[in-house]
Amino acid sequence: MSRWRYFAKRVLLSVPVLVFGASITFVVIRAGPLDPVSAILGPQGDPQAYNTIKRQLGLNQPLWQQYVDYMVNLFTLNLGQSWVQQPDTSVYSLVLTYAPRTIWLGFWSVLIALFIGIPLGFYAGLNPNTLSDYTASFGGIVWRAMPNFWLAVILMSVLSQSEKFFFGFDWQSWAYATNVTGPPPLDNLTSFDGFMRALKKIAPAALVLGSASMGNEMRIGRTAVLETVNSNFIETAKAKGVPPRSLVWKHIFRNALIPLVPIITGEAFILIGGSVLVETVFDISGIGYLFFQAVKNGDMPLVGSLMFIFILLVVLINIVQDFLYTIIDPRVGYEGGA
Amino acid sequence: MAQQESARVRAEEEPLLSVENLQTAFFTDKETIRAVDGVSFDIRRGETVGIVGESGSGKSVTARSIMGLVDSPGRVLDGSSIRFDGEELTDKTEEQYRGIRGGEIAMVFQDPLTSLNPVYTVGNQIKEALRLHQGLRGAAATEEAIELLEAVGIPDASRRVTEYPHEFSGGMRQRAVIAMALACDPELLICDEPTTALDVTIQAQILELLDELQEERGLAIMFITHDMGVIAEVSDRVNVMYAGEIVESAPVEELFENPRHPYTQGLLRSIPGNQPGSERLETIEGDVPTPNEPATYCRFEPRCPKAFEECTRVHPASVEVNTGVDAEDHSAACLLYPEDVSQAEAVELHEQRNSEREVSER
Numbered sequence: 001m002s003r004w005r006y007f008a009k010r011v012l013l014s015v016p017v018l019v020f021g022a023s024i025t026f027v028v029i030r031a032g033p034l035d036p037v038s039a040i041l042g043p044q045g046d047p048q049a050y051n052t053i054k055r056q057l058g059l060n061q062p063l064w065q066q067y068v069d070y071m072v073n074l075f076t077l078n079l080g081q082s083w084v085q086q087p088d089t090s091v092y093s094l095v096l097t098y099a100p101r102t103i104w105l106g107f108w109s110v111l112i113a114l115f116i117g118i119p120l121g122f123y124a125g126l127n128p129n130t131l132s133d134y135t136a137s138f139g140g141i142v143w144r145a146m147p148n149f150w151l152a153v154i155l156m157s158v159l160s161q162s163e164k165f166f167f168g169f170d171w172q173s174w175a176y177a178t179n180v181t182g183p184p185p186l187d188n189l190t191s192f193d194g195f196m197r198a199l200k201k202i203a204p205a206a207l208v209l210g211s212a213s214m215g216n217e218m219r220i221g222r223t224a225v226l227e228t229v230n231s232n233f234i235e236t237a238k239a240k241g242v243p244p245r246s247l248v249w250k251h252i253f254r255n256a257l258i259p260l261v262p263i264i265t266g267e268a269f270i271l272i273g274g275s276v277l278v279e280t281v282f283d284i285s286g287i288g289y290l291f292f293q294a295v296k297n298g299d300m301p302l303v304g305s306l307m308f309i310f311i312l313l314v315v316l317i318n319i320v321q322d323f324l325y326t327i328i329d330p331r332v333g334y335e336g337g338a
Numbered sequence: 339m340a341q342q343e344s345a346r347v348r349a350e351e352e353p354l355l356s357v358e359n360l361q362t363a364f365f366t367d368k369e370t371i372r373a374v375d376g377v378s379f380d381i382r383r384g385e386t387v388g389i390v391g392e393s394g395s396g397k398s399v400t401a402r403s404i405m406g407l408v409d410s411p412g413r414v415l416d417g418s419s420i421r422f423d424g425e426e427l428t429d430k431t432e433e434q435y436r437g438i439r440g441g442e443i444a445m446v447f448q449d450p451l452t453s454l455n456p457v458y459t460v461g462n463q464i465k466e467a468l469r470l471h472q473g474l475r476g477a478a479a480t481e482e483a484i485e486l487l488e489a490v491g492i493p494d495a496s497r498r499v500t501e502y503p504h505e506f507s508g509g510m511r512q513r514a515v516i517a518m519a520l521a522c523d524p525e526l527l528i529c530d531e532p533t534t535a536l537d538v539t540i541q542a543q544i545l546e547l548l549d550e551l552q553e554e555r556g557l558a559i560m561f562i563t564h565d566m567g568v569i570a571e572v573s574d575r576v577n578v579m580y581a582g583e584i585v586e587s588a589p590v591e592e593l594f595e596n597p598r599h600p601y602t603q604g605l606l607r608s609i610p611g612n613q614p615g616s617e618r619l620e621t622i623e624g625d626v627p628t629p630n631e632p633a634t635y636c637r638f639e640p641r642c643p644k645a646f647e648e649c650t651r652v653h654p655a656s657v658e659v660n661t662g663v664d665a666e667d668h669s670a671a672c673l674l675y676p677e678d679v680s681q682a683e684a685v686e687l688h689e690q691r692n693s694e695r696e697v698s699e700r
Contacts, residue, residue, distance in 0.1 A: 232452040239405055239447070240467045240518065241440035243433075250466075254457050330457060330502040 003326050010322040014315045019071075021311040025304055026070050030063065034298040039084045057083065074308050084299040085290075091305045094290065101183050102275055102286035105202055106268075109210035113267060117214035118260065121221025125256070126248065128226055136218065144215030152208045152281040156180050159204055176200055181283040205282040209275060213267035220263050224256040231255075258329050265321040269314060353380035354558050355404070355526055358419040362396075362403045364412040369630045373399040373412070375582035378656075381526065386552065386559040388573030388590070390566065390605070394626045396582040397562045401528045404560075405445055406435040423525065441471040444519035448531040450512035454503035460487075460514045461499035464521055471522035486517040491547055509540035513547065520551065528560045533568060545572055566609050570594060575667075578602050581637040582629045584656070588668040598659045599670040600644045636673065648673055648685045655691035 079091040162171040184201040188194030276288035294302040487495035533541040586599040
């Protein structure tokens with residue numbers, strides 16, 4: 001019972017976080033050097049027009065009035081229209097165009113990390129100090145050490161002339177003809193061909209974005225398994241005659257997942273930030289790219305709304321993390337003291 | 339006295355567990371540590387055999403060797419023999435061994451706070467043992483688990499069975515661990531310092547519980563501890579271990595009344611309250627040495643108040659120390675014995691025993 005009460009408490013706590021985050025965003029946008037009016041007018045705008053536009057946008061109103069409007073709009077999900085980036089387009093339609101590409105990218109990069117990093121780490125942890133452990137651990141360190149921007153550029157240049165490096169293997173024409181860069185074609189995901197085409201397109205970017213977290217999760221997975229293997233309850237289970245397979249899957253696996261949960265969700269945060277970089281290099285016009293452009297151009301409603309979406313996302317991931325904790329670890333929310 | 343009566347029965351019966359020349363060594367890059375070096379003892383049905391000694395004397399490794407749980411780089415050496423109920427355990431494959439672990443031999447570990455898996459309910463973990471060894475599942479298993487919890491004195495067992503280990507107190511957890519060990523009606527229960535992590539009142543309760551269970555189920559118990567007081571309370575027979583060897587073995591009353599090995603004498607003197615007149619608590623100076631080579635001398639010699647020259651040269655073999663009725667049952671590995679011959683003759687006897695042993699090992 002108390003586990004679920006704890007979870008409900010965590011969900012409720014996210015409301016003040018949202019309010020606080022949105023307020024900080026407001027302060028940063030309005031107090032910073034963003035000047036949407038001159039961005040619209042260009043460098044040679046005359047003062048007359050400047051003031052007109054300023055009044056039209058509501059920027060001459062007192063700051064508290066702007067703040068109230070801004071908060072009310074955000075929390076009623078009335079995100080408004082873009083000012084500079086694509087004037088008179090609603091923020092919704094912009095997000096709907098740009099966000100799916102980022103989601104597609106993030107989804108695969110998280111999957112790569114989950115399904116390669118964690119199994120490798122667990123395998124290494126179960127066979128410590130063997131050749132395969134050293135190979136996996138070394139690989140993990142190397143993956144971790146390669147910075148996103150560097151790996152992205154290298155991978156892009158290698159793949160775009162892959163026939164030179166891989167004895168005639170041409171990545172761009174392999175299976176489906178694609179360029180290395182450019183947004184993934186997401187309009188046809190339900191058909192097998194369309195799905196594979198979109199997957200191949202996103203693969204290099206997802207690999208780059210997922211690589212760092214893959215290495216991280218491998219290292220931590222290994223440590224978590226090693227720690228669990230050496231704990232007393234594993235010895236008790238062995239003394240009970242539990243066969244190795246159920247020892248690993250029932251007793252070790254679930255306990256080793258506990259320290260991994262915050263790592264996995266933590267990586268998800270990094271993916272939001274990191275995607276701006278990778279999206280730019282691979283020319284995937286995703287939400288990170290949109291945000292970057294909006295900040296550069298002083299597009300206040302767009303920046304504010306995107307920030308709000310990011311905050312919402314972070315809070316959601318946090319709730320998912322608490323949810324996972326609540327499911328995996330019965331000790332969560334227990335206040336009796338151990 | 340019941341003690342003597344049981345001693346007479348003891349000699350006639352086939353032992354349940356018979357450990358013969360058990361040698362377990364750990365092979366590291368630097369050295370080979372002979373954690374258990376030629377240990378022999380018997381446990382009969384319904385009997386409690388205590389193993390006592392300082393930390394590092396090889397008690398736990400002995401227990402793990404019997405359970406077949408010695409992890410790499412450790413290994414039970416050839417020439418060791420562990421016979422359980424007429425079967426040789428050292429020849430068993432890992433899979434055959436698994437059927438015995440938890441089935442016929444169960445083990446209770448030192449720290450009850452960490453020896454239950456934190457993410458599964460207590461009932462789940464008891465049922466796991468039932469499923470593995472008796473094929474019980476579902477409602478029948480739950481029922482059996484509840485009965486076991488009741489048997490170890492956990493109140494409100496039908497509710498407790500669905501609770502997690504963190505919802506149990508330390509003493510309750512040790513009871514749950516004992517319930518788990520008893521799940522499949524083992525014949526031998528190995529307790530590796532089961533009360534060390536508990537406070538004294540809980541400790542007394544657990545000891546009482548073990549006593550009751552033993553009476554009800556005819557359990558044989560191998561009880562490992564470093565606490566002489568606990569040993570006096572629970573065991574019928576005591577083996578004193580030092581640096582991987584058993585230095586003295588006797589029925590419990592005999593041992594406490596008439597300790598023969600200088601090490602045992604030292605241990606008994608260092609129990610608080612045993613020497614009411616003295617100002618300071620007596621101790622045995624120094625530490626247990628790490629046994630990293632075959633013994634060609636007495637390992638206790640550097641700390642022994644009665645050591646003489648031969649002790650550094652001759653490894654003492656286990657000999658009968660003749661005192662009274664229980665003469666046959668009391669042995670010690672010390673060059674001072676047997677007492678009825680001169681020291682030179684005694685030393686010679688030990689040398690002779692050693693060479694016999696070497697020949698038989700070959």
